Structure formats: C-alpha cells, structure tokens
Amino acid sequence: MAETSPSSARFETGMKTRRSVLGNAHVDRAEAGQTPFDQPFQELITEGAWGTVWSGQKWTKRERSMVTIALLAALGHDDEVAMHVRATANTGASPEDIREALMHVAIYAGVPAANHAFKIAKATYAEMDAAHAAGDKDEKSTA
Known part of the structure; x- marks a missing residue:
C-alpha cells in the first residue's frame, strides 16, 4: 500500500x-x-x-450529515456528535433533519443512545443560537 x-x-x-x-x-x-x-x-x-x-x-452534504450524526449517536461518540451538529450550519441539515435521524437511532440502536444524542444536540444548538445572537448584537453595535 x-x-x-x-x-x-x-x-x-x-x-x-x-x-x-x-x-x-x-x-x-x-x-x-x-x-x-x-x-x-x-x-x-x-x-x-x-x-x-x-x-x-x-449524496449531498446534508444527507451525509444526517447519516453521520445518526451513526455517531448510535455508537456513542459524543464529542463527534456535537462537532457534526455544529457542522450542520455548513451542510444544510436542519434541526428537524437531525431530529428525524435521531428518531431512527432510537428505534434501530436504542432509546438510551438517542436520548443522550438528543441532549447533546439540544445543548449544541443552544450554544450555536447564543453565538449567533451574540454575533448579531456585535454587528448591530458596530453599525
């Protein structure tokens, strides 16, 4: 090789x-x-x-994003779940897309894995929203 x-x-x-x-x-x-x-x-x-x-x-980046998050959640790779949830800002996967992917995780990989991934995704989206809001305030204050 x-x-x-x-x-x-x-x-x-x-x-x-x-x-x-x-x-x-x-x-x-x-x-x-x-x-x-x-x-x-x-x-x-x-x-x-x-x-x-x-x-x-x-596949589109959106599709890859959904599948990647579902696989990472199913395998319990928590840091990677958060990183890829943050990446949805660039891939086009919506929170609704990720919710649906995690619903699949619940059925096919287990409710505890999905429950934990939902917790991670919620916290990550909240951080992203806070950062976005802080960025909006900074832009408004300098205008």
Whole structure:
C-alpha cells in the first residue's frame, strides 16, 4: 500500500471538503494541534473520510450529515456528535433533519443512545443560537 502524502489530490480534495463542512476555524485548530505522532492519522482521515466519503457525488452534504450524526449517536461518540451538529450550519441539515435521524437511532440502536444524542444536540444548538445572537448584537453595535 502506498504511503499517503499531504500533497496528494485526494488529500487536497479532502482538506477542501473538511473545511467546507467543519469550517476553517475548526480545521485550523486541528492542524495547529497536529504532531508527528498523529500526523499519519490526520492524513488518513483527511484522505479517507473527507477526500473519499464526504467528497463523493452520490449524496449531498446534508444527507451525509444526517447519516453521520445518526451513526455517531448510535455508537456513542459524543464529542463527534456535537462537532457534526455544529457542522450542520455548513451542510444544510436542519434541526428537524437531525431530529428525524435521531428518531431512527432510537428505534434501530436504542432509546438510551438517542436520548443522550438528543441532549447533546439540544445543548449544541443552544450554544450555536447564543453565538449567533451574540454575533448579531456585535454587528448591530458596530453599525
């Protein structure tokens, strides 16, 4: 198997998609925290998750967002659930879309997993709303 390279076309596509979904600030923080120890892992997820799966042409980012959140919730990956709920601001998945995805989690992966994911999603949406409101106040005060 060939060694991955940050200059590969798949890496570049992955980085572009990763930034479009998670936002520049998130990706910049992740890149700044990268070390030689985790650099190969970061390359792997940038090429594999972002450059292949998230960059595919069959589903929209909205659809990928809903499926990703449902899978993360079902598997109990709480930090990733919150990160991907925040990413819905960029993917077009609405709170109603996420609610429906989590309803599926309840039936197919269990009520406790869905219950916890609902709690995370509610808190994350509340944080996003507060940040948006604070941003609106800042814009109004400087106008």
